[in-house]
Amino acid sequence: MGVYISIRGWLECDGTQLAAVEGIISSHADGHYSHGWSTPRQQVNWTHYVFYGADIRTSALSWFMDQLREIARIPPSDDDGDLVRGMFLASHEIDGATEWQVRDGRVLVLPGEVRHRYLDA
DSSP states (O other): OOOEEEEEEEEEEOHHHHHHHHHHHHHTOOSSGGGGEEOOSSOOSSOEEEEEEEEEEGGGHHHHHHHHHHHHTOOOSSTTOOOOEEEEEEEETTTEEEEEEEETTEEEEEEOOGGGGGGGO
16 A cells, blocks of 8 residues: 655746756656646746645655755746745655745755644544
């Protein structure tokens, strides 16, 4: 059967960074869990969003985190210096929830907040 982790969250970036994010996602495509990635049907205003939502086996967690770390390292595309940023909530069947913050060029893994426990059900 296996142990699962529910991952849901988003990334924020600009148009140039979006192309790099999509390239990283494509390079890690596995034909199964990679289908959890999505983008809006139509771009609205200036911030581009990329979403992920799926229940994956814990054995695939390194596959996901490798992508997330690679995406976090995408350089700024203009003089503003904005990096890709985002937040994911991960609910592990056994270990509970953690929060993954994509910021400052890396992925920070923090304990899940009590206020998000209702999503672990």
